[in-house]
Amino acid sequence: MRIDVITIFPGYLAPLREALLGRAIGAGLVDLAVHDLRSWTRDVHQAVDDSPYGGGPGMVMRPQVWGEALDAVLALDERPARIVVPTPAGRPFTQATAQAWTGEERLVFACGRYEGIDQRVVDDARRRDLPVDEVSIGDYVLVGGEVAVLVMVEAVVRLLPGVLGNPASAQQDSFSDGLLEGPAYTRPEVWRGLAVPEVLRSGNHAKIARWRRDRALERTAQRRPDLLAALPEDALDDADRAF
Numbered sequence: 001m002r003i004d005v006i007t008i009f010p011g012y013l014a015p016l017r018e019a020l021l022g023r024a025i026g027a028g029l030v031d032l033a034v035h036d037l038r039s040w041t042r043d044v045h046q047a048v049d050d051s052p053y054g055g056g057p058g059m060v061m062r063p064q065v066w067g068e069a070l071d072a073v074l075a076l077d078e079r080p081a082r083i084v085v086p087t088p089a090g091r092p093f094t095q096a097t098a099q100a101w102t103g104e105e106r107l108v109f110a111c112g113r114y115e116g117i118d119q120r121v122v123d124d125a126r127r128r129d130l131p132v133d134e135v136s137i138g139d140y141v142l143v144g145g146e147v148a149v150l151v152m153v154e155a156v157v158r159l160l161p162g163v164l165g166n167p168a169s170a171q172q173d174s175f176s177d178g179l180l181e182g183p184a185y186t187r188p189e190v191w192r193g194l195a196v197p198e199v200l201r202s203g204n205h206a207k208i209a210r211w212r213r214d215r216a217l218e219r220t221a222q223r224r225p226d227l228l229a230a231l232p233e234d235a236l237d238d239a240d241r242a243f
């Protein structure tokens with residue numbers, strides 16, 4: 001997978017070259033390119049924003065600069081790309097989104113700042129039949145798209161084959177089966193008077209699996225009843241319902 005990020009703060013994306021993601025790049029599983037939006041400005045001040053039509057607070061990012069930047073970055077590689085525009089007004093970015101994007105050959109992230117990017121940039125891309133997703137990582141407001149890109153790239157890349165040491169980890173993630181994952185424990189057996197649940201030390205794999213499923217159902221019911229309500233009919237078996 002090739003990942004391109006266009007931003008006025010390239011340094012914000014430096015963490016993508018660290019740790020697990022850095023190793024995925026080093027192993028050739030991911031190609032990452034970060035581009036400074038100001039490279040496509042033509043004025044001495046390298047202006048990327050202007051006042052909003054209709055008035056209101058803040059500034060809006062100029063369509064000319066973004067249009068030229070996206071055209072140039074898309075032309076760098078012939079692989080088909082999905083354009084991703086983080087925005088507080090976007091559709092929710094979820095584990096399902098991350099999973100779906102693992103099938104993309106290329107992702108191009110457009111990081112806005114100020115009050116966002118002139119809408120015509122997205123409209124122009126869509127009318128050219130380019131796939132564009134306007135997505136939000138959560139119901140809170142950030143200052144720009146860079147942090148959202150860090151979140152989304154990590155969520156996607158960790159799912160790519162060969163990235164995680166043990167692929168089973170991803171299968172047991174929260175949300176992978178529609179539920180939150182339950183509690184985890186490691187040595188010592190007793191810590192500050194708190195013991196590891198006995199069933200986890202029993203060696204009885206059927207009992208352990210049942211206990212873990214019950215804890216996941218319990219935690220999901222307590223913390224995210226919306227996820228429980230959204231489960232498909234056949235997601236819960238009789239043992240689950242008995243819980």
Ligand SMILES: N#Cc1c(-c2ccc3ccn(Cc4ccncc4)c3c2)n[nH]c1N
Nearest residue numbers: 086087112113136137138141142144145148
């Ligand atoms: N994904 C995501 C986001 C963002 C986000 C993303 C891109 C931009 C570009 C500019 N801003 C600042 C801004 C824009 C409009 N209204 C208010 C503030 C951004 C915020 N905030 N919260 C999220 N969950």
